[in-house]
Amino acid sequence: MALYLLSAFCLMAGLLFFLAGTLGLLRLPDLLTRLHALTKADNLDLGLVILGLVFQTPDQPLRAFKLLLIWLFVLIASATGAHLIAQRALRSKSYQDDR
Secondary structure, X not given: OHHHHHHHHHHHHHHXXXXXXXXXXXXXXXXXXXXXXXXHHHHHHHXXXXXXXXXXXXXXXXXXXXXXXXHHHHHHHHHHHHHHHHHHHHHOHHHHHXX
């Protein structure tokens, strides 16, 4: 019973961070701050959701390992994507004219 409550707590916290990242994407003024808010919240909310799902499978360590690998690969991909987007934005003339 305690694992299900902990799982529900992690899933709800992940949902709150997802909503916070979405709000940051909609409300923040420029590309770099939006990107920062979105990647930070996205990495944390996915981690909490994965953790909540891991608590749902206490007797299946292979499934839990696969979930954690998914989180690791998404962390790497989102960091790489955010870096490429920010680098491209800083190199573009249109972004530097807005500042």
